Amino acid sequence: MEIKEIKDNTLKQEITRKVLRDLPEWFGIEESTKEYIDKVVNYPFIAAHIKGEVAGFYSLREENKDTLDMYVLGVLKKYHNKGVGTKLQEYVNDYAKVKKYKYMMVITLAKKANNYEYSLTRKFYLKMGFVDFYQNDDIFDSHNPAQILIKEVI
Template sequence: MTEIKQVLNQEEKSRVTNYILRQLPEWFGIEEAIVNYVNNVVNTEFYVYNISEQPVGLIGVQSNNKYTSEVYVMAILKEYQNRGIGKELLDSVEDDLKNKNIKFLMVKTLGDSHPDKYYKNTREFYFKTGFYPLEEIKEIWGKENPCLIMAKNL
């Protein structure tokens, strides 16, 4: 049985985030970044995709202003990727955001100028789900990790 559940409990948000991110070193391989996500996800609207009551995917969304929200973190266990789970999570979030009159959803990811093949797949996922690249900048994460800002109109 599958379900998407919004999680309000801060400890559960952190626990699920820690569990999933640590199984995805190709995307989340920096310990300091994992700790930051685990600590800061408590301040997001948080949704978990469960299969037989086991978390296999998550998305945390933060509000940037009264018009724009941002995907703070999104992760699907590797063995469950390419099954539509990410799209289902995004659809649930977008429905909730539209009901709150949010106009835009944005995401930051590793930019095109970086050769990482895993983030190439990430960018392709966001593009397929309606996000468009706005700008790649090096001032956020540094020259070695160019940040691509993508957005979609809700």
């Protein structure tokens, strides 16, 4: 597996489009998916490749000088539970350390939404060392309660 930062904006969008379109259970709201595809050009972008094929990516956004946000990320379904997300997160952990961030954060669907796919997402973040920080019913919308998880950069 090769993990590297991608600088080319067209490639960032192509990778994002390919991965998010493969994950409609997570990225099924078309306007949100299009917004992610459009905005990844503005942020640092890390991609994993296996035998030359894109396997997954992270797009990162600076929330403030101390906090790095996991803006959008995904792993192709065929690579789920094969260590791709873990390797990407390990790379991002090192990236955050080098850039001198104190915290990493991610916003996802809260447990109370009772969504199976997002229960897997939260389980992944918890395994990666994130902890529940704040839950809010209005960040996304009233039908999609949000959960913010944080992780200290050490």
